[in-house]
Amino acid sequence: MTNPNRLSFLFAISLMLPAQLASQTGTPTSFVGSAVCKTCHPAIWARWSKTRMANVLNDPKVKPEVILPDFSRPDPVLTFGIADIAFVYGGKLKQRYFRKSGDDYFPLPATWDVTNQVWRPYAHIQQPTGQECDGCHSVNYDIRTKTVTEWNVGCEKCHGPASEHARRPSRANIVNPVRLDFVRANDVCIQCLSTGDSARNPIEGKNYAWPVGFRPGTVLKDFWKMDDRNALGPDNSYYPDGTGHGNRMQGNDFVTSVMYTRGVTCFSCHDVHGTENNADLLKPVSVLCLECHGPASPNGPHVADIARHTHHQQGSAGGDCVGCHMPKIQQTIADVTVHAHTFRFISPAVAQAAKMPDSCTACHKDKTSQWAADALRTWPEFSPWRMNP
Numbered sequence: 188m189t190n191p192n193r194l195s196f197l198f199a200i201s202l203m204l205p206a207q208l209a210s211q212t213g214t215p216t217s218f219v220g221s222a223v224c225k226t227c228h229p230a231i232w233a234r235w236s237k238t239r240m241a242n243v244l245n246d247p248k249v250k251p252e253v254i255l256p257d258f259s260r261p262d263p264v265l266t267f268g269i270a271d272i273a274f275v276y277g278g279k280l281k282q283r284y285f286r287k288s289g290d291d292y293f294p295l296p297a298t299w300d301v302t303n304q305v306w307r308p309y310a311h312i313q314q315p316t317g318q319e320c321d322g323c324h325s326v327n328y329d330i331r332t333k334t335v336t337e338w339n340v341g342c343e344k345c346h347g348p349a350s351e352h353a354r355r356p357s358r359a360n361i362v363n364p365v366r367l368d369f370v371r372a373n374d375v376c377i378q379c380l381s382t383g384d385s386a387r388n389p390i391e392g393k394n395y396a397w398p399v400g401f402r403p404g405t406v407l408k409d410f411w412k413m414d415d416r417n418a419l420g421p422d423n424s425y426y427p428d429g430t431g432h433g434n435r436m437q438g439n440d441f442v443t444s445v446m447y448t449r450g451v452t453c454f455s456c457h458d459v460h461g462t463e464n465n466a467d468l469l470k471p472v473s474v475l476c477l478e479c480h481g482p483a484s485p486n487g488p489h490v491a492d493i494a495r496h497t498h499h500q501q502g503s504a505g506g507d508c509v510g511c512h513m514p515k516i517q518q519t520i521a522d523v524t525v526h527a528h529t530f531r532f533i534s535p536a537v538a539q540a541a542k543m544p545d546s547c548t549a550c551h552k553d554k555t556s557q558w559a560a561d562a563l564r565t566w567p568e569f570s571p572w573r574m575n576p
C-alpha cells in the first residue's frame with residue numbers, strides 16, 4: 188500500500204518553487220547568465236538576442252554604433268560629449284546617457300527624442316541608477332555590491348535563477364511562466380512593465396523604484412506597490428477613468444481588464460523571445476485580436492459581422508481593434524505616445540466630462556470629442572447609457 192505520508196510529502200514538494208526545492212536539497216540555485224542557456228536552447232537564444240529586451244542598455248565603447256544623434260552638432264541642451272558616456276539606454280522612442288561616478292551611474296542631463304529628432308532636457312535624477320533604474324534593466328542587480336549577473340533582460344529575469352537547471356536540466360527546476368497561475372504569470376512581465384515603488388522602501392535607508400527581491404514564480408505584490416490610483420494632484424499618474432497616463436504602464440492597465448481575470452496574459456499576445464512584428468507581437472495587429480474574437484466567439488464582440496461593430500471599413504486604421512480598444516494616449520516623451528492596455532473603449536462623452544483623451548479623437552486628431560459623441564449616437568449597437576451617460 189502507498190504510504191499516505193510519502194504522498195503528501197511529494198505533493199508538498201510539487202508545490203514548491205525551484206529555488207525552495209534547491210534549498211531543500213541543500214544546493215543553492217544561483218544565476219548563471221544567458222550565455223549558459225545558449226548551449227542547449229540555441230534557437231530561442233538567437234531570436235531573443237535580437238530583441239529590444241536584450242539590447243536596451245549598451246556600453247558605447249563596445250558598441251559605438253548604438254549612439255543615434257550627431258554629437259558634433261552644437262545644441263544648447265547638449266552639455267556633454269561622447270567621452271562622458273559610460274552607458275547608453277534605448278533608442279526606439281528615446282535615448283538616454285549615463286556617466287559613471289565611483290561604483291554608481293547617474294543620468295546625463297539630455298535625452299534624444301528619436302521621433303522628433305531633437306534634444307530635450309532630462310530633469311536630472313539625483314539618485315544613482317541603482318535605486319531608480321538598474322533593477323529592471325539587468326538580471327540580479329545586488330543592492331549591496333552594485334553588481335549584476337548581466338545587463339539587460341536576460342533569460343533568468345523571467346525564468347528565475349537556473350544553475351541547478353543548467354546542471355541537471357528538467358522541467359522541475361526552472362520556472363516556465365506558462366505553467367504559473369494568471370497572477371504570477373503576468374507578474375513576470377509586470378515586474379518591469381509597470382510604474383510604482385518597492386513595497387519594502389526604505390531598504391537600509393534608501394528608496395527604490397523597482398521591485399527589489401522579486402523572483403519569477405513569487406507574487407509581485409509582496410515586493411511592489413503600483414502607483415496609487417487615488418493619489419491627488421501631480422502625484423497621480425492615471426487619467427480620471429483609471430487608465431495610465433504615462434510611459435511603461437502596461438501592467439498598471441492590464442490588471443483592470445476582464446481579459447486578465449480570464450487567464451489571458453501578456454504572452455498571449457506578445458512573444459517575449461522575439462518576432463518580426465512590432466512590439467514582438469505573436470501576430471500582426473490586424474489579425475491578433477481575431478484569433479480569440481470574432482462574430483461567432485463567446486468573447487465578443489456580439490455582432491453578426493465585425494464591420495457592424497467597428498463602423499469602419501476592414502483594412503482601414505479605424506477598423507483595427509487596437510484603434511478603439513488601445514488608444515495611443517500614454518505619453519513617453521513630448522508628443523510621442525504609446526497604446527493603453529486597459530482594452531476599454533473610452534467614450535468621447537465620458538472623456539469630455541473627465542477632461543481626458545478618448546478612443547475616437549486619439550485617432551481623429553482634427554475632430555472634437557463632441558463630433559465623435561454625436562457620431563456614436565447614430566451607432567445602434569452600443570448602449571446610449573454607456574456612450575452618453
Ligand code: HEC
Pocket residue numbers: 219220221223224225226227228342343346349350352353354356357358359361362363366
Ligand atoms: C545542459 C542543457 C541545458 C541548459 C544549459 C539549459 N537548459 Fe533549459 N532545458 C533543457 C532541457 C533538456 C529541457 C527539457 C526538460 C524536460 O522536458 O524535462 C529544458 C527545458 C527548459 C524550459 C522549459 C520548461 C517547461 O516548462 O517545459 C525552460 C523555460 C528552460 N529550459 C530555460 C532555460 C534557461 C533560462 C536556461 C539558462 C539559464 C537553460 N534553460 C539552460 C536543457 C538545458
Ligand code: HEC
Pocket residue numbers: 243276277278279280281282283294312316319320321323324378379380381382396397398434435
Ligand atoms: C520598473 C522597471 C523599470 C525601471 C525602474 C526603469 N525602466 Fe527603463 N525601461 C523599462 C522597460 C520595461 C522598458 C522597455 C519598454 C518601454 O520602452 O517602455 C524600458 C525602456 C527604457 C528606455 C528605452 C526607451 C526607448 O525608446 O528605446 C530608456 C531610455 C530607459 N528605459 C531609461 C530608464 C532610466 C533612465 C531609468 C531610471 C531613471 C529607468 N529606465 C527605469 C523598465 C524600467
Ligand code: HEC
Pocket residue numbers: 221224225228231232233235236240340341342343344345346363364365454455459460
Ligand atoms: C521577458 C521574459 C522572458 C525572457 C527574457 C526569456 N523568456 Fe523564455 N519564456 C518566457 C515565457 C513567458 C514563456 C512561455 C511562453 C509561452 O509558452 O507562451 C517562455 C518559455 C520558454 C521555454 C519553453 C517553451 C519553448 O518555447 O520552448 C524555454 C525553453 C525558454 N523560454 C527559454 C528561454 C531562454 C533560453 C531565454 C534566453 C535566451 C529566455 N527563455 C528568455 C519568458 C521569457
Ligand code: HEC
Pocket residue numbers: 373376377380437438441446451452453454455456457465466468472475509513525526527528
Ligand atoms: C490582448 C493582447 C495584448 C495583451 C494581453 C498585452 N498586449 Fe501589449 N500590445 C498589444 C498590441 C496590439 C500592441 C501594439 C503593437 C503595435 O502597435 O504594433 C502592444 C504594445 C505593447 C508595448 C509597446 C508599446 C506600445 O504601446 O506600442 C509594450 C511594451 C507592451 N505591449 C507590453 C505589454 C505587457 C507588459 C502586457 C501585460 C501586462 C501586455 N503588453 C499585454 C497587445 C497586447
Ligand code: HEC
Pocket residue numbers: 444445446449451455456475476477478479480485486487508509512513529530531532
Ligand atoms: C488569447 C485570446 C485573446 C486574445 C488574443 C485577445 N482577447 Fe480579448 N478577450 C479574451 C477573453 C477570454 C475575453 C473575456 C470574454 C468574456 O469572458 O466575456 C476577452 C475580452 C475582451 C474585451 C471585453 C472585456 C474587457 O476587458 O473590456 C475586449 C474589449 C477585448 N477582449 C479586446 C481585445 C483586443 C483589442 C485584442 C487584440 C489586441 C484582444 N482582445 C485579443 C481573449 C482574447
Ligand code: HEC
Pocket residue numbers: 498499500503504505506509510511546547548549550551559560562563
Ligand atoms: C485608429 C484610427 C481611428 C479610430 C480609433 C477611429 N477612427 Fe473613424 N475613421 C478612421 C479612418 C482612417 C476613417 C476613413 C476610412 C474609413 O471610413 O474607414 C474614419 C472614418 C470615420 C467616419 C466617416 C468619415 C468622416 O470623417 O466623417 C466617422 C463618422 C468616424 N470615423 C467616426 C469615428 C468614431 C465615432 C470613432 C470612435 C468610436 C472612430 N471613428 C474611431 C480612423 C479611426
Ligand code: HEC
Pocket residue numbers: 476477480481486487488489490493496497498499505506507508509510511512532569570573
Ligand atoms: C470604432 C471603434 C471600435 C473598434 C474599431 C472596435 N471596437 Fe470593440 N467596442 C467599441 C465600443 C464603442 C464598445 C462598447 C463599449 C462599452 O459598452 O463600454 C466596444 C465593445 C467591445 C467588446 C465588449 C462588448 C461585447 O460585445 O462583447 C468587445 C469584446 C470588443 N469591443 C471587441 C472588439 C474587437 C475584437 C475589435 C476588432 C475586431 C473591436 N472591438 C473593434 C468600439 C470599437
